[in-house]
Amino acid sequence: MSEHTMHTTPREWIRENIFLGxxxxxxxxxxxxxxxxxxxxxxxVGIPVILYRFLFGLGASTNLSDTNPWGMWLAFxxxxxxxxxxxxxxxxxxxxxFGRDDYKSMVRPAILTGFxxxxxxxxxxxxxLGRPWFLPKPFIYFGTASVLFLVAExxxxxxxxxxxxxxxxxxxxxxxxxxxxxxxxxxxALIILGSVLVxxxxxxxxxxxxxxxxxxxPLWYSTYIPYLFFASCIAGGLAxxxxxxxxxxxxxxxxxxxxxxxxxxxxxMGLGKAAGYTLFAYFCLxxxxxxxxxxxxxxxxxxxxxxxxxxxxxxxxxxxxFTRAVRTDSIKMVRAASIITVLxxxxxxxxxxxxxxxxxxxxxxxxxxxxxxxSLTLVTLGVLAFRWVVNxxxxxxxxxxxxxx
Amino acid sequence: xxxxxxxxxxxxxTKILEYAVAFLFIGLFAxxxxxxxxxxxxxxxxxxxxxxxxxxxxxxxxxxxxSYHPGHTWAHTEGEGLAAVGVDDFAQKLIGKIDKVxxxxxxxxxxxxxxxxTLVIDGKSIDMLSPVSGEVVEVNAGxxxxxxxxxxxxxxxxxxxxxxxxxxxxxxxxxxxxxAQKWTETAVENLFAKAHVEMGAVAGDGGSPVSGVAKNLxxxxxxxxxxxxxxxx
Numbered sequence: 001m002s003e004h005t006m007h008t009t010p011r012e013w014i015r016e017n018i019f020l021g022x023x024x025x026x027x028x029x030x031x032x033x034x035x036x037x038x039x040x041x042x043x044x045v046g047i048p049v050i051l052y053r054f055l056f057g058l059g060a061s062t063n064l065s066d067t068n069p070w071g072m073w074l075a076f077x078x079x080x081x082x083x084x085x086x087x088x089x090x091x092x093x094x095x096x097x098f099g100r101d102d103y104k105s106m107v108r109p110a111i112l113t114g115f116x117x118x119x120x121x122x123x124x125x126x127x128x129l130g131r132p133w134f135l136p137k138p139f140i141y142f143g144t145a146s147v148l149f150l151v152a153e154x155x156x157x158x159x160x161x162x163x164x165x166x167x168x169x170x171x172x173x174x175x176x177x178x179x180x181x182x183x184x185x186x187x188x189a190l191i192i193l194g195s196v197l198v199x200x201x202x203x204x205x206x207x208x209x210x211x212x213x214x215x216x217x218p219l220w221y222s223t224y225i226p227y228l229f230f231a232s233c234i235a236g237g238l239a240x241x242x243x244x245x246x247x248x249x250x251x252x253x254x255x256x257x258x259x260x261x262x263x264x265x266x267x268x269m270g271l272g273k274a275a276g277y278t279l280f281a282y283f284c285l286x287x288x289x290x291x292x293x294x295x296x297x298x299x300x301x302x303x304x305x306x307x308x309x310x311x312x313x314x315x316x317x318x319x320x321x322f323t324r325a326v327r328t329d330s331i332k333m334v335r336a337a338s339i340i341t342v343l344x345x346x347x348x349x350x351x352x353x354x355x356x357x358x359x360x361x362x363x364x365x366x367x368x369x370x371x372x373x374x375s376l377t378l379v380t381l382g383v384l385a386f387r388w389v390v391n392x393x394x395x396x397x398x399x400x401x402x403x404x405x
Numbered sequence: 406x407x408x409x410x411x412x413x414x415x416x417x418x419t420k421i422l423e424y425a426v427a428f429l430f431i432g433l434f435a436x437x438x439x440x441x442x443x444x445x446x447x448x449x450x451x452x453x454x455x456x457x458x459x460x461x462x463x464x465x466x467x468x469x470x471x472s473y474h475p476g477h478t479w480a481h482t483e484g485e486g487l488a489a490v491g492v493d494d495f496a497q498k499l500i501g502k503i504d505k506v507x508x509x510x511x512x513x514x515x516x517x518x519x520x521x522x523t524l525v526i527d528g529k530s531i532d533m534l535s536p537v538s539g540e541v542v543e544v545n546a547g548x549x550x551x552x553x554x555x556x557x558x559x560x561x562x563x564x565x566x567x568x569x570x571x572x573x574x575x576x577x578x579x580x581x582x583x584x585a586q587k588w589t590e591t592a593v594e595n596l597f598a599k600a601h602v603e604m605g606a607v608a609g610d611g612g613s614p615v616s617g618v619a620k621n622l623x624x625x626x627x628x629x630x631x632x633x634x635x636x637x638x
Contacts, residue, residue: 102512263514263540265570273441280437284430291426292419326441329485 017173017392039380046377049370050127058130061370068358068365075353076375077124079205080346081117082155083229086237087244088114088162089198096191103267104404105260106245108169108395113244115162116385120378122155127374147207154201161194172402173393180402203230209352219298219307220356222289231282232345238275239318239341242268246335248396251387255396265331272334275341276322283315303359310351314344462586463593466494468560472579473588474536476636478521479560480579486572488537489563490521495592496533497559500526500631501617503552508564513541515567517575520637522564524552529628532637536579539569556616592634599630 008016019027053061064071091110094100126132138152164183171180206229209216222228249256249264256264290296298304318337325333358365390396460467471479477496480488497503505525515521521535543566548554554562569575580588600622619627632638 266540266542266568276441277438280434284427284434288423288426288430291422294419323437323440 020391039384042373042376042380046373046380049373050377053127053370053374054130058128061368061374063365063368063371065363065365067361067363068354070353070357071128071365072354072367072371072375073124073128075350076346077128077378078121079349079353081121081124082205083202083233083345083349084236084240084342085114085117085121086198086202086233087241088112088165089195090234090237090241092165092191093195096188097195102263103270105257105263105396106241106267108166109244109248109390110241111162111166112169112386112389112395113240115159115166116382118155118159118162120382122159124375124378127378147204147210150204151201151208154197154204158194158197158201161190161197164190165194168402169389169393169395172399177402199230202233203227205229209357212357215357216352217298217303217356217359218293218295219290219303220352222293222295224285224289224292225352227285228282228289231278231285232348235275235278235282235341236345238271238278239338239345242271242275242335242338243342246338248390252390252396255390257397260396268331268334269326269329272322272337273326275334275338276319276326279315279319279322279341283311283319286311286315306351306355310344310347314340314347318344460586462589465498465589465593466560467586467589469582471560471585472536472576472581473585474517474534474579475588476518476534476536477592477634478533478536480536480567480576481560481563482572482576483566486539486570487542487566487568488539488572488575489566490536491563492524492533492555492559494559495589496631496635497556498616499596499619499634500524500531500627501556501620502526503555506548506552506555506564508544508548509541511541511544515539515541515565517578526628531628531631531635533635534637535567537567537569537572537575539567539572539575541565542568596634 015021015023022030049061058064062071062073088111091103091107095103095107126135138149139156143149164186168180168183168187171183203226206225206227209221209225210223213221245264245268299307318340321333321337321340324330325337354365394402460469467473471481473479473493477493477499478490479493480490483489503524503526507523507525507530509515509521515535515538517536517538518534520532522533524531524533545563545565548562548564596618600618617627619630623630629638
């Protein structure tokens with residue numbers, strides 16, 4: 001592309017690479033699709049809602065209170081969003097550290113999903129916290145005794161690392177050969193640093209609850225909660241990879257190389273197998289944590305029944321489905337199990353962050369419509385950003401002029 | 406409301422129970438691991454040998470139940486989307502004793518009508534085309550030690566096994582049954598036509614082809630002849 005770029009004027013380059021070879025008028029007309037109309041409608045309501053929150057505060061825009069300070073924006077955007085965004089970490093470690101080159105074609109879409117997932121999780125956090133100009137504070141006042149400090153530093157660092165991990169695709173799109181070459185040199189260092197960070201902050205998100213033993217319901221509280229969070233985020237990341245690749249291959253099918261279409265079946269089955277093992281490990285840890293805390297004494301209650309729904313419906317059921325799917329080579333069942341697993345992460349994080357945390361609070365928290373709208377807006381922006389990048393940069397395919405070095 | 410839990414970390418009280426649960430799960434995991442390795446209905450590890458309903462066409466084996474690519478390679482369905490592929494009898498007799506084969510690796514993608522493997526004979530390399538498209542899932546490691554097996558039993562010595570979600574599409578482009586027999590007949594006629602020109606008269610019925618026909622035909626440029634038949638010139 002670089003030779004190509006040299007011979008084109010900036011105007012032509014913009015037309016080719018930003019407007020996909022269309023004139024501005026044609027491009028705008030091509031944007032009028034049912035999907036875009038729905039997305040536009042969500043943004044038309046959602047962006048003013050976010051502005052409203054910044055102007056008038058949490059009290060006006062949410063149902064949060066002193067008794068229920070943690071709501072949907074933390075449970076959904078932060079805890080759920082980050083947990084299912086581990087796909088980038090899983091693929092990078094699998095391919096570059098464990099040498100599974102057969103999964104290479106999934107690395108870039110996974111890193112992009114991970115980067116956007118973290119970015120919008122942090123955006124959600126900023127909306128929840130407010131006063132975004134205080135965001136750099138953890139880097140000025142080192143609160144090293146706090147788990148929150150670790151979470152803040154890790155998220156910032158890991159977001160930066162994911163940006164650099166994805167940068168080669170952007171640089172290839174721009175045709176910058178030299179930069180691509182230099183980026184390649186720091187690649188493996190970034191990957192190792194990133195992997196350490198993921199293991200740290202995913203478990204630290206759970207470790208935040210260690211200081212609330214008498215607040216979080218005992219069926220969810222455990223001294224093992226960091227491990228539970230880490231195990232579940234791996235299962236969630238694997239499941240999200242399967243769901244994401246299923247959608248990508250449908251929506252962006254024309255971009256995917258034929259050989260990758262053939263590989264998708266085997267890659268999906270491989271990820272499904274890994275998800276099965278991970279759910280098995282998670283289930284063991286969950287039982288172990290309950291034994292450790294003697295918490296099974298609380299099982300015969302309404303809360304126990306609700307935990308049963310979470311564990312049987314969203315752990316044991318997909319575990320059985322993954323197993324069955326691997327044994328019968330059924331890609332449909334792997335995908336169905338993945339969707340249930342992703343929903344399971346959602347249920348679990350809500351149970352810990354909102355429901356279990358406020359189980360005996362004097363008032364019941366139900367999200368305000370503006371909170372729902374705010375989260376929906378971030379998800380929509382994430383999907384639109386993913387599509388914008390995939391339609392332009394070499395994510396699902398590789399440019400022949402930029403082979404792996 | 407007002408209910409309140411005093412958290413107690415029962416480290417000592419639960420230790421033995423925890424160890425028991427942990428060991429139980431490690432044991433269960435071993436079982437689970439085995440379960441995940443084996444398919445529910447074990448596919449018979451049957452030898453890839455094609456039905457021996459032998460059809461001998463002018464001295465060349467053209468068994469039923471195999472699909473042939475015009476480049477003299479064959480494919481045989483082994484299971485859902487899985488095909489074993491190899492070299493046909495015509496090819497094997499044409500080039501004679503094979504010294505070495507260079508096979509693709511597991512995970513590689515092969516495409517119908519594109520180069521799949523290379524045969525090495527007397528220092529000359531001859532490419533052959535893949536009869537199907539898909540991903541290589543198994544390579545016949547035995548051939549690395551001795552490629553003689555291909556000459557001994559061309560329909561038993563498969564080269565690689567290919568997994569393809571659209572195997573049936575690949576197979577539709579191949580020749581089988583009567584079509585395969587007619588095609589072999591034509592190939593043999595072409596070969597004998599060449600032989601006639603270059604070797605003079607042969608036995609009235611064409612005789613029985615000997616191993617390494619091409620070398621007898623043209624000791625210098627026999628590889629060109631082979632490539633012409635294998636469509637890889």
